[in-house]
Amino acid sequence: MAQRIAVIAGDGVGPEVIAEGIKVLRATGLPLAFDELAWGSELYERSGAMMPPDALATLRGYDAIYLGAIGWPTVPDHVSLWECLLPIRQAFAQCVNLRPVRLLPGIRSPLAERGPDDVDMLFVRENTEGEYAGAGGRAHRGTRAELAVEVPIFTRYAIERCARYAFERACERGGRLISVTKSNASRHTYVLWDEVVADVGAEFPGVTVERILVDAMAARMVSNPGSVDVVVASNLFGDILTDLGGAIQGSLGLAASANLALDDSGPSMFEPVHGSAPDIAGQRRANPIGAVWAGALMLRELGHGAAADGVEAAIAAVCRDGRTLTRDCGGSASTADVGDALAAALSRSATEPPGRRGRI
DSSP: OEEEEEEEEEEETTTHHHHHHHHHHHHTTEEEEEOOOOSSSSHHHSSSSSSOOTHHHHHHHHEEEEEEEEOBBBBHHHHHHIIIIIHHHHHTTEEEEEEEOOOOOOOOSSSTTOOOOOOEEEEEEEEEEEEEEEEEEEETTTTTOOEEEEEEEOOOOHHHHHHHHHHHHHHTTTTTTOOOOOOOOTTTHHHHHHHHHHHTTTTTSSEEEEEEHHHHHHHHHOOOOGGGEEEEEHHHHHHHHHHHHHHHHGGGGOOEEEOOOOTTTEEEEOOOOOOOOTTTTTTOOOOHHHOOOOHHHHHHHHHHHHHHHHHHHHHHHHHHOSSOOOOTOOOOOOHHEEEEEHHHHHHHHSSSOGGGOOOO
């Protein structure tokens, strides 16, 4: 039976890159059924809502969600975020945002003299709480006394499940974990964060843990990226640091993410993180690699590890070859050109002996 994927291509370049992602995923030959849902800013312009009233009930019936981009200049950012992306993350307890930050072969990083061996990080971001929990409000609007309060929410339960996932990934990799904090200034929320990470760490004696303040972490990612392996961070800190990671890996157009529901509370969601890019929408210039890489993350979570390896090997091959890349990576290829090259590389990879395949 085919696994059902809900496709929310969304806004701007979202439909362009998701089309190429679906092209590559279909080239795997797996039984995947893609249902396109026309939700996003265009729907908001027509109806005043980013999604229909029964959207969450509709999504619950799918095995995964494949998202392109949400946001458009005519819709306030807080509206598009809080009426689409965040409700999905929270309703299905997508408690971990997984972000690989790797410098691909053939891609130049803005960090001088750094190559693929120097940039290979995995960020585990708490995805439902923190500064994005939505607690707070505004009072005395339009007066000189107007005030706004945003209350970050940190619970032991959410920190614990995110930290445990991060420790498990560290066990699979180099046995090193960095916990990002700001407990010197935030004496309640991030002190709790530190305590819970330490408690979970006691269950993983084989993992070395460093606790690093977020500002020092940003500097370290730039000055010594090779010292960073697995990172666990709060919602806000993880959001900011992973965009820095996208710049370090050569282009935000390469960055992929997975919003993981760990307790079968609903489908997980997979997306590139470059946003809707209104300035290049419709120009066939958007980089689809982040969307394709997100598709590989989706395949792995759906139980298709070998196919995910094949897609990642195709990405590595196209980047290493260097002849079919979009402008953000120094090339002149169109979005569809890159998608075609990835699908062709995937077909070639399937005929090669396992020893010649290269995962990114």
